Amino acid sequence: MIPDLEQTFRWFGPADPVTLPAIRQTGASGIVSALHHIPCGEVWSAAEISARHDMIKNAGFRWAVVESVNIHESIKLGRPERDQYIENYLETLKNVANAGIHVVCYNFMPVLDWTRTHLDYRLANNASALRYEASAIATFDLYILEREKAFDEFTDEQQSAAKQYLDSLSAQETKLLTRTILAGLPGTDEVFTIAQFKEYLKKYSETDADALKNNLFYFLRAIIPTAQELDIKMCIHPDDPPFPILGLPRVASTENDLTDIVNSCPSSSNGITLCTGSLGARADNDIPGIIARLGQHIHFLHLRNVKRESNGSFYEAEHLAGSTDMYQVMKAIINEQLQREKAGRDDIAIPMRPDHGHKILDDYNYNTYPGYSAIGRLKGLAELRGLEMGIKRTLI
Numbered sequence: 001m002i003p004d005l006e007q008t009f010r011w012f013g014p015a016d017p018v019t020l021p022a023i024r025q026t027g028a029s030g031i032v033s034a035l036h037h038i039p040c041g042e043v044w045s046a047a048e049i050s051a052r053h054d055m056i057k058n059a060g061f062r063w064a065v066v067e068s069v070n071i072h073e074s075i076k077l078g079r080p081e082r083d084q085y086i087e088n089y090l091e092t093l094k095n096v097a098n099a100g101i102h103v104v105c106y107n108f109m110p111v112l113d114w115t116r117t118h119l120d121y122r123l124a125n126n127a128s129a130l131r132y133e134a135s136a137i138a139t140f141d142l143y144i145l146e147r148e149k150a151f152d153e154f155t156d157e158q159q160s161a162a163k164q165y166l167d168s169l170s171a172q173e174t175k176l177l178t179r180t181i182l183a184g185l186p187g188t189d190e191v192f193t194i195a196q197f198k199e200y201l202k203k204y205s206e207t208d209a210d211a212l213k214n215n216l217f218y219f220l221r222a223i224i225p226t227a228q229e230l231d232i233k234m235c236i237h238p239d240d241p242p243f244p245i246l247g248l249p250r251v252a253s254t255e256n257d258l259t260d261i262v263n264s265c266p267s268s269s270n271g272i273t274l275c276t277g278s279l280g281a282r283a284d285n286d287i288p289g290i291i292a293r294l295g296q297h298i299h300f301l302h303l304r305n306v307k308r309e310s311n312g313s314f315y316e317a318e319h320l321a322g323s324t325d326m327y328q329v330m331k332a333i334i335n336e337q338l339q340r341e342k343a344g345r346d347d348i349a350i351p352m353r354p355d356h357g358h359k360i361l362d363d364y365n366y367n368t369y370p371g372y373s374a375i376g377r378l379k380g381l382a383e384l385r386g387l388e389m390g391i392k393r394t395l396i
């Protein structure tokens with residue numbers, strides 16, 4: 001019998017209202033964490049890593065994955081200072097490897113990490129979900145950010161729908177939408193101001209998707225040989241949402257992108273975080289097919305589901321519901337495990353985490369990071385491990 005996927009849970013650190021003892025009760029054995037308090041670009045010292053590691057170990061867990069060591073904007077922009085930041089990144093990787101952690105997640109999304117327009121979208125059963133509404137993004141882009149080029153990117157019809165949407169918002173709602181879109185890195189409370197965000201957009205005005213991809217390849221070629229020596233598996237997280245927004249370019253949105261990335265610097269250390277939620281926001285991403293074709297490069301699994309609506313909007317559905325067929329996804333993952341077993345690989349128990357969860361039941365009593373409720377995620381994890389067990393028992 002092949003081993004189970006390693007069940008993990010994201011923990012944002014001591015300030016996370018979902019505590020390690022609470023996570024123990026979910027049945028997860030691995031923790032996914034990062035030193036969110038260290039500013040992006042600075043070295044994570046051995047002492048800081050070991051303090052976090054002790055907390056995780058003492059609570060009875062393995063620190064399975066670092067998510068994320070974030071990439072400094074100068075690397076994404078290809079600025080001369082990037083070499084210094086790459087040095088810092090390598091130093092962090094060395095310290096992470098010395099602590100015995102061997103999977104590192106990162107993303108290459110300019111400025112903003114994942115982006116939503118609504119953090120408390122109520123479903124029919126009153127569960128609270130995250131939502132991305134295309135007309136809300138258009139409204140923000142055209143009439144709040146007032147990005148000039150946006151007027152060439154949206155049709156007249158879209159522009160008038162966006163105007164209507166704007167008129168329907170109270171001052172309070174406009175503020176909330178702005179805050180929601182401009183929220184910065186996960187695990188922080190940082191929110192960009194419109195002025196700061198405009199500054200960033202200016203910096204990106206000369207970096208299109210090709211340039212951004214080249215900057216990613218430069219980064220990978222600089223770090224992957226060392227990562228390989230350190231036995232660290234790097235795994236890029238797909239763009240979320242997986243298409244350009246607010247004039248910012250995208251490089252990890254489709255199967256072609258992911259193929260380009262793994263081919264740019266072939267190595268078992270140059271891999272992918274397979275996020276079914278991010279990739280699933282595009283109907284043309286065939287996720288079981290991506291797993292079948294790129295499976296050997298997958299070092300980390302984010303399992304969640306989105307329900308796609310017309311015109312690019314989506315909301316986060318229950319883990320086994322939504323537009324992605326999780327049965328087919330899980331089957332493809334198990335098939336990849338079988339391939340690994342045949343190839344004699346030692347990474348068959350791929351770490352997976354239930355990504356995001358609805359707010360349900362007692363979750364409303366805690367001020368958790370958006371998407372990171374305890375019970376909602378536990379429900380997702382329970383469903384996913386049941387699905388995994390069911391398929392394994394019938395197929396194998």
Ligand code: DNO
Nearest residue numbers: 068105106107113114186237
């Ligand atoms: C969303 C997560 C992302 C992810 C980073 C990866 O909840 O999947 O925050 O951690 O984008 O670098």
